[in-house]
Amino acid sequence: MIWEVFRQEKPGKYHQHCGNVHAPDRDMALMFAQIQHGRRMQTNSLWVVPRDEIGEVDTEDAKFGGTTDKAYRWAMTYNNVDASFAAEVEESEDEQREAAKKREAAKKQEEAQS
Amino acid sequence: MDLDTVKARAGPRQFSPKDDMPEEYRKAATRMIQFHANSEVMGGYLDKAFTRMAPSLDRKLACTAKTQDEIGHAQLLYRAAETLGVKTREEMLDELERGDGKFLNCFHYPVSSWYEAPMIDFFVDGGAMRRQATLKSTSWEPYAHAMDKVCFEEGFHVKHGEDILRELMRSSKANQERTQEVFDTWWPRILQFFGPMNSESTHNDFAQQVGLKTVSNSELRQAFLNAYIPKAEKYGLEIPDEPRIEYDEENGQYRVVEEDLDWDEFWTIAKNDYEGSYEQIGSRRQRHEAVSWVREAMDGWEQSSAGTTPQAAD
Structure with missing residues (x-):
């Protein structure tokens, strides 16, 4: 299952899309997001969202x-x-x-x- | 959090839905943001009239864009008010529809000509923007967040408004005279925009103590007069003799002679009981009802796919 990851740099800023992770459930997705997207860049908070839940205007x-x-x-x-x-x-x-x-x-x- | 702690901690963007705020704070903030949101709705509906009156396609496009912005601001603000947990968005919209929701004095006067466009888009919006810029440092974080986006967009509204004023005042003598006439009518209303002069409004002290407001109405009025009187004069508008405005050279302050303004009218408007109030609230209700089929169709669609459709974001 693919989870899209959104990172917030500083408190009060918007969460911005920064990539995705493969994980079987939300907890694992959060952990992978932290490892892959949270550690190197300045991070205040991370969101993970199942890809299926995202709507798109193509x-x-x-x-x-x-x-x-x-x-x-x-x-x-x-x-x-x-x-x-x-x-x-x-x-x-x-x-x-x-x-x-x-x-x-x-x-x-x-x-x-x- | 108790009230004393709130007052001690009060500062820009200090409080968010993560904090346990006392009822007094939540109610005061709701009252203020709801008033602001209602004003965006009523201002947007008022502005909508100018699209038809606009003399060129460019102006029509800009008027439509502005109306769209204002309604968007209302949505942001109802969301920010909702986060206080006192009223839902639906409750606030119902109150507005019933005529119980309060909003800015200037939006209780129906408009009937293009000459009125700069009165709203330049002077009223300019006054509103001055206030909104100070609300970027309000203590309720979701409110400050909404102000970031609102102020980003407002610069276009005010400059477009000034551009209309400039165009009218540099055209025919007849246009200049008509613009002056509507300015005479609108000027006292614009002066009342920031509320009564000497005595501060009832809610003001508390709102300032808890950091919801950072600047008093009197200070805002001064800043507005300092910036906008020279602008009016620059385009050749004459400031009416009444209400009297005295300029104190020493401290660079304007003083508006309070008795010269019609406060009965102001307080009648504050109760939504002015004839224009009924007209504006009523015409908005009719237009809102006229498109109820759109909302019903959308509700029906959501229910038919219940469970899978996430909450609509606006």
Whole structure:
């Protein structure tokens, strides 16, 4: 049986998928997860989930609605106005810009791999 | 944990569902988060009206995205409130539907024109965002978590709102005049957004002692006025003579003359008893009922495959 493993780096952060383990039951899966995925990397907590329990939207379906230009969704698009008058608006825009960069980098990496 | 321990330990993200919290804390936190969640729902429904009024496809897309965000924020917040174990999400939604759920004063006024879009999307959202940014350090961790995601998205709402204001105030004279007219109407409501001036609200002291709130309403109002009055003026909006606002050069503080605002209206709204309250709550209930077939279909689907379907995540 295959168990997907999710690792949380620090308290308060999201659990992120980091790989999987083969194990006959939950206890063994937790033990293997700890050995294979918890020891080398900084770990605060681990989750194991039976693969069958995971739902997926596949590439084909994920494209639905995903190919539209969604620039209207981001603060950076509205550059006729300046966010610097309010720290919290500026911070939000910085976070969005950072997230956009990460998306761009992930996309490039994906393209390089294929 | 007893109340004294809570007060001593109070700090950013100090408490989570792992802690055994006293009833007073859980009730106060539920009241606050439920109010916040209700406001996201009612704000989202109010905003929805602007999609039809929006003058271009880009604006329509942005308005739809914003409405979607607000309803998503409500879901996050009901989840955060649920973790306190006082009320379930269904109970809170029922209360809102019955007209018992409380929400922000500005969402009790129906909107009828595009000129009102920047009033909500720039000024009201700007005020709300200022408050939400301080709630990232609230003591209830699930609430702070929800704020991380909410604040991430809000920057788009406020900048889009300002962009609409800019567009209107740089267009025809007629547009500028109409924008000024609705600003005159909305300005007192926006000033009341942070509650009564001199006397702090009843729940405020306790909420600050246990770290649910980190900044008082007066401080938030000051910060808001300092940032947004210059913005209004920049685009050529005139701040109405009444309510009177006095600026103290020495300490850089604004003082709003409290008697100039309509507090009867404010407290009627606080009881959901204003004519706009009935209209907004009623129209939301109708729209919610109109799509009950979707929820029923989904329930039916879940029951037909009972046992294998995990709880839906939202």
